[in-house]
Amino acid sequence: MKRILAILTGVLLLASFTTLSASIADIVDALKGNDATQVSKYFDSAVDFKLPGKDEVKNVSKNQATLILKNFYSEQSIKGFDLSSKREMGGTGYLTGKLKGGSRSYNITLMLKTSGSTASIVTVRIN
Template identity: 50%
Template structure:
């Protein structure tokens, strides 16, 4: 019985480390201005707001990835500075600055835990 409890406890412990492992990867993808890597964490459908454009609700993952890649290219995004990160239940909020060639942009991401990994459900850049 003790062995079963030990194995169960270790399994739960290891799963909790796996649960958080994708957040640093998302941050690193933003820091390296890799839109393709960021879009790998998009949910199937998400809300997207880019500077000078109306918010698009329920845009498909592929279309959002293309739009983000185009924005990164046009703005010359080269780095990201995380300023805030909060988690409540299965939802996480991250905010920071995307640094472009001529200016910085505020960015907020809303993520949710789905099937053991964080997925971006909203990204707003202004």
């Protein structure tokens, strides 16, 4: 009986990491697609945002966060994304990379959390 419980626990843990990995891959694809609307589909209901030269804003609604990201993409002429690293730890994921703008590149870090079977973006830091 203990062996069966141990096996079931292992399978459930593996399944949760697989789901998070798939969601992270979808978010990376959205970033590479240079479409802020596509990226915003993965926003949690409240998002913390930090943009270059601006104060951090906390608990921005999903709609506001979408507008902030769209404006940033438009103003900076974002044309590409290169993934630097991705990590997963206990239901939390991190993505780091570079957004390629018209005249310069920006470092971006996303913190993700699992909500059921998917990952959602809870923090966006661009500098």
